[in-house]
Amino acid sequence: QVQLVQSGAEVKKPGASVKLSCKASGYTFTRFPIHWVRQAPGQRLEWMGWINAGHGNTKYSQNFQGRVTLTRDTSATTTYMEVNSLRSGDTAVYYCATVNFDSWGQGTLVTVSS
Amino acid sequence: EIVLTQSPGTLSLSPGERATLSCRASQSVSSYLAWFQQKPGQAPRLLIYDVSDRATGIPARFSGSGSGTDFTLTISSLEPEDFAVYYCQQRSDWPVTFGQGTRLEIK
Numbered sequence A: 001q002v003q004l005v006q007s008g009a010e011v012k013k014p015g016a017s018v019k020l021s022c023k024a025s026g027y028t029f030t031r032f033p034i035h036w037v038r039q040a041p042g043q044r045l046e047w048m049g050w051i052n053a054g055h056g057n058t059k060y061s062q063n064f065q066g067r068v069t070l071t072r073d074t075s076a077t078t079t080y081m082e083v084n085s086l087r088s089g090d091t092a093v094y095y096c097a098t099v100n101f102d103s104w105g106q107g108t109l110v111t112v113s114s
Numbered sequence B: 001e002i003v004l005t006q007s008p009g010t011l012s013l014s015p016g017e018r019a020t021l022s023c024r025a026s027q028s029v030s031s032y033l034a035w036f037q038q039k040p041g042q043a044p045r046l047l048i049y050d051v052s053d054r055a056t057g058i059p060a061r062f063s064g065s066g067s068g069t070d071f072t073l074t075i076s077s078l079e080p081e082d083f084a085v086y087y088c089q090q091r092s093d094w095p096v097t098f099g100q101g102t103r104l105e106i107k
Helices: none
Strands: A003-006 A010-012 A018-025 A033-039 A046-052 A058-060 A068-073 A078-083 A092-098 A108-112 B004-007 B010-013 B019-025 B033-038 B045-049 B062-067 B070-075 B085-090 B102-106
Touching (some): A010 A018, A033 A068, A046 A068, A046 A078, A058 A068, A078 A092, B004 B085, B010 B019, B019 B033, B019 B102, B045 B062, B070 B085
Parallel strands (some): A010 A108
Antiparallel strands (some): A003 A018, A033 A046, A033 A092, A046 A058, A092 A108, B004 B019, B033 B085, B062 B070
């Protein structure tokens, strides 16, 4: 069955960068895009962007354009999200999800604190 | 971007009762409206997509309806495991957006 497994929790200082991973299994990785969504404490879900796992094309929310980079490694069936210039407001759980949002990773907690 | 507004913010009901959750979009989302359930410490779970299609494995007590800008998620008879937060989502236009959620709590 489709499974997305994300990397572990991270603690970063303001201004730092973080790179998260999402490993996919159970389907042909290059056929479908992967979304990234975040949820700050007590807040609604916020879509950040997606990457076409086959071509590598990306689309980002304007809220994150220029600060977030999505990449993928087809041999590892893994997508990556790097977030730069972290600030306290980036403290959140970050999820990856399949193209129709029908499968989600378990989430990665990123804490930004000095 | 399309703003989704859910009501009520919190709904207090008892097991066996019927739950009706609403989602209003700032502009038409055609039929690209989905509903998710989220429990504490868990990822969201897709319940309904394209307004009224149940996702794989979702019980028949969950149903969706609506069109254009006004949508409803109905749970016909609440089970104890249904108490959670529910989010609507639109994929009609970029960026994908979510509502602020409705918390369904046990009365």
